[in-house]
Amino acid sequence: MRLWDGETGALLQTLEGHSGSVSSVAFSADGQRLASASIDRTLASASYDCIVRLWDGETDALLQTLEGYSGSISSIAFSADGQRLASASHDRTVRLWDGEIGALL
Structure with a gap:
């Protein structure tokens, strides 16, 4: 993944770790x-x-790798306070995670 400066368009960082496409x-x-x-x-x-x-x-x-899906993940979002992370998958599940440590809630 590449992180870009939204104002200047400059490349800030490249994050490596995924071996497939990021959805x-x-x-x-x-x-x-x-x-x-x-x-x-x-x-x-x-x-x-x-x-x-x-x-x-x-x-x-x-920090953490969150696993357990049997279908691709279509969407992820943090709660407004950052305490929770929701993920929606093509396996017909929505999972709720602790947004700080990645534990499945």
Whole structure:
């Protein structure tokens, strides 16, 4: 994923970690966390995993990988206070996560 300056268009950062296409991204309102959804290829088994990755918004470090989907993730969004993260999947589920540590609620 690439992060761009919205005013100047300058490239700010490239985040690496997904091995497949990214379908959705969301920043928490305070900018402290970034979530990204993808269908990543599992190298060991040559299969695909639908996952959400939770990133630190300041250091760009990967904080958590949220797994358990059986279908691709179409949308992710943080609550206004950043305490929760919702994800919607083609497996017909909506999951609610702790927005800070990534625990399934």
